[in-house]
Amino acid sequence: MTDTAASCPSDLDNEEPDQPSSAATPTPQHLAPPRMAGAGGGVADKLGNKYELAWAIRHALFCIQDERRSLTLEEIDPELADGSEFTYVNEHGDTSVTQVKRQNNITDHWTIAALRGRGVLAAAARHVAAGREFHFSSMTPSGALRVMAERSRQSADAQRFVKHQLTQKLGETFDELTAANVFGSSERAWQTLRGMWIEVEVEEQLVMTNAMLAEVSLEGATGDLMAVAIGAVLLDNLRTRVTRRELLDALDRYGITPRGAVARRTSHEQVMATTQSWRGTVERELLALPIERQEAADLVDLMTTTRLALVVGAGGGGKSSVLYQAARDLEAQGAEVLAFRLDRRGAFGSTMELGTQLGLSTSPVAALRQAADGRDAFLIIDQLDAVSLASGRLSERYDVIADLIQEATAVDGVRVILACRLFDVENDHRIRKLDARNDVERLTVEPLPEEASANAVSAMGLDPDLLTATQRTLLRSPLNLVLLETIADQPGALNFTSRGSLFEAFWQRKEQTSEERRPGTLFNDVLARIANTASDNQTLSVPVEILGPGDSSSTRGFSPPNRSSRSKMTGSPSFTRLFSTSRSPASGCHDSSRWSNSCAPRSKNCSDARRCGRSSSFSESEIPIGSGQRSSRYLAAQMFASTLRRRWSPSS
Structure with missing residues (x-):
């Protein structure tokens, strides 16, 4: 039952258990849930009805997904209607009732006393005792009750539940449930909790998810409009049991049909x-x-x-x-x-x-x-x-x-x-x-097992027995193995002593390859310009117009930067994410007009925290650049080399 009807809490609903209601104090005004000015009486009722209908629409969408399910909004049977807005029967024939309270306007959470005062707990006890699941849906969290309900279903009996599942705070709240004016005993409290499901979802998210679910099963309008149409159908069929067939027949009049x-x-x-x-x-x-x-x-x-x-x-x-x-x-x-x-x-x-x-x-x-x-x-x-x-x-x-x-x-x-x-x-x-x-x-x-790392080194044509202890540790990182594979055919491939020196060797190999393919290409100058522009703009791509016709060859008015000029760009250790060409997710095609990389963050002392600690590699993985190697912006550009060679080659 719960895998369809219950709403899992979002990451925003991972609340701590409530304090016992006996110790509860009014929430400070700045922490209280927002209230509409004058939202009493009719306005509050209308807001509550809107939220209640959204939950009913959610369950109607479940019914559309499986013809064995059914929904009744505003039950005619007084036993089912008592403390319930609607009744839902799942594909296994299990019956659940749902009570909806949009929010608690007194505090930012539901206490046991508040739930008892609203009749929620009494209704839960009656329905669970009758063999039905009881769902309580609200925008206001009831953390302790939700946690205890989940843990009660993990316990074989009340004694084990009390002994193994309750923290001190939860135990204090559970004691409130065992009071004579609530459930009356530990056994009855445990049994009732096992049949309770607490669903917390803000109205905006509820409506958006309904629209998404509508698009999964239906076509003929946008998701939000199809959800509204379902709500209209439900209001036209109050106290009537509806299934997939009745819902689809009614929706057909709006031009809404099952997705083909x-x-x-x-x-x-x-x-x-x-x-x-x-x-x-x-x-x-x-x-x-x-x-x-x-x-x-x-x-x-x-x-x-x-x-x-x-x-x-x-x-x-x-x-x-x-x-x-x-x-x-x-x-x-x-x-x-x-x-x-x-x-x-x-x-x-x-x-x-x-x-x-x-x-x-x-x-x-x-x-x-x-x-x-x-x-x-x-x-x-x-x-x-x-x-x-x-x-x-x-x-x-x-x-x-x-x-x-x-x-x-x-x-x-x-x-x-x-x-x-x-x-x-x-x-x-x-x-x-x-x-x-x-x-x-x-x-x-x-990290990779040492045996797997050694086998990978051997597959590159290198002798893993020559590796030092430091190198073995470094090469348990898949990223470092990829870097080594790039330079494996070079003399002294195993001369690296740190992650930084391994990257340095990789960089030199890329620079060498670029020169072999296109002599005079301004490898460092061009790539640094691209990385700097992307970093300054905090964007994933930069326009190709930042490159000039002289950027592919030193014979066009530029000379390759020497090591002394590069050394001016070195800085403190930082992390850089490096990308290859931008691609369309749908087609996988290269976008020849744009070059992509992410922001190249500054050092860890930078005042802009968002631009620091960004770790990545030439292949969109992550690599910290060691101190004294090259500046993060400068290094961020290196993987554009192959793209630039294609872009500026004579054939293009």
Whole structure:
């Protein structure tokens, strides 16, 4: 029952348990939930009715997805109607009732005393005793009650629940529930909690998710208008049990029909193209002989028991590779996979705008569910750190990703996998809160086993027995292995002593290759200009017009910068993200008019914290640049070399 009707809390609803109501004090005015001026009486009722209808629309959309489900808004049966706004029956025949309270206007959370005073707890006890699930839906959180309800279902009996599941604060709140004027005993309190589901969702998010769900199953209008039409149908059928058939018959009068096979096929093609584009960016980072990661198999197994997973690891540790291998295995099992990386995105203000950027016709979740057509569906979001407060370029877009996660949890069969650097999990309170959610499982990507690293070195034609202890440690990072592979055929390939000197050797190899292919190309000067412009503008791309006709050869009025000129650009250690050419998510085609890279952050002492700590490599992974090597901006440009050679070669 709960996998369809219950709304999973968003990362904004990972609240701490409430204090006991006996100790509750009025919330300071600046912390209280916003109230509409004069929102008493009729206005408050209308706001409450609007919120209540939005929840009813959500369940009507569940019914449209499966003909075995049914919904009755305003029950005629007095026993079912008591303390309930609507009754929902799922595909297994389980009955649930839902009571909706838009918000608590007294404090910013529901206390036990407030819920008792509103009759919520008494209604819950009656319905659970009768064998029904009781759902309480509100914009105001009731943290302690939600936590206890979840934990009660994990306990075999009341004694174990009290002994093992209750903290001191939760125990104090549970004591209130056992009082004679509430549930009356520990056993009855535990039994009632097991049948309670607490759903917290702000109205705006509720409405947006309804629109997304409408687009998954229906066509004929925009998602928000189709949701409004469903609400009109429900109001026309108060006290009447409706199923998929009745709802579709009524919606047909508005020109709204079930989504057809052509639309599903289009969504499938779009999802495949987006995922293939992401796959291409990962493949460019892989070794010639990729290393199979145990974490990928662990992730596939983990997703059989959870709907939300967070893949965490150090920069350059192979998180994207783990996702790549897991996606491959999930697709082999017949699942639909939509994967993309956030560090390639421009600004987006909604899940619909994000979908458009990805080449989809609608929100990523809606497109994925349409494409799956009943099969298991997995949404893979790579590079979550791109929206991190600690080091992200799009930190203000995190709320959109939170909305996307909320949409996914509201849809049957959709599971979410996110990947993020450990640094950002620990230093962005929003991602840290997401990681702490009860419904999120973390999987940590560890450094490569030494045997796997040694085998990779051997595959490059190098002798792993010659590696020093420091080199062995460095090469447990997949990123460092990729750097080594680039210079493996050069004399002294194993002469590096640090990550910085390894990158230095890589840089020199790129510079040498550029000179061989196009003698006189202003490798350093041109790439530094591109990186500086992208950094100054805080954008993913810069116009090609910043390059002049003399930028491809020293014979056109320029001379290559010498080492002394480069040394003036060195600075304190920092991190840089480096990109290759911009690509269309849908088609994978190169955009020949723009060059892409992210902001190249300043040193850790920079006053602009958003531009610091950004770690990455030539292949869109991450690498810290050692002290005394080159400035972060200067190094940020190096991967444009191959793009510039193509752009300015004689053949073009």
